[in-house]
Amino acid sequence: KKIRIVSLFFTVAGDVNITLYDGGSALSGPMDFGAASEPRGMVVPFPYSPLELSEGAAFGIKLSAAVQVSGTACYYYQ
Helix, strand or coil: CCCCEEEEEEEEEECEEEEEEEEEEEECCEEEEECCCCCCCCEECCCCEEEEEECCHHHHHHHHCCCCCCEEEEEEEE
């Protein structure tokens, strides 16, 4: 089975870089959030084609600092 993410949103409590993972492989580069002139969160809908992970891979989020990140990922297995 594969995880298919249909939407992702989160907010951050402070300065942090966030990287999204497909198992051990990065899906994104480090994204900067929470500092001066940087966004405090993100909303990403995937309305036409979900973000599809590799078969059997876990979805991961790596933070560069110990900062509270709140939100949700909506997904399904198929």
